[in-house]
Amino acid sequence: MPSGTELKREDILKYLRSRRSHLRQVYRVRRIAVIGSFARNEHHEQSDVDLLVDIEPGTPGLFDLKRALRAELETEFGRPVDLASERYLKPYYREQILREAVYA
Numbered sequence: 001m002p003s004g005t006e007l008k009r010e011d012i013l014k015y016l017r018s019r020r021s022h023l024r025q026v027y028r029v030r031r032i033a034v035i036g037s038f039a040r041n042e043h044h045e046q047s048d049v050d051l052l053v054d055i056e057p058g059t060p061g062l063f064d065l066k067r068a069l070r071a072e073l074e075t076e077f078g079r080p081v082d083l084a085s086e087r088y089l090k091p092y093y094r095e096q097i098l099r100e101a102v103y104a
């Protein structure tokens with residue numbers, strides 16, 4: 001997987017799609033999308049990877065699960081990863097984020 005400025009939105013999407021079954025089984029991910037600068041193809045060397053993640057409701061140990069998911073993705077992408085939940089998006093940004101989201 002390319003890292004640094006070489007990492008592109010399509011690299012992230014390709015990885016997430018190839019790992020769909022793993023993400024569902026291990027982390028209970030129902031849907032995942034690239035958002036933020038990578039979704040808009042405006043990223044730079046210091047950009048983190050922002051992902052919108054939908055995890056099955058009622059999943060026990062959600063905090064630890066998300067922390068483990070973030071760690072796995074940071075290792076894979078070679079840069080910080082932010083995980084967001086649609087449920088907790090700020091109303092001011094919600095519409096724009098959902099419009100720009102690119103689902104894997």
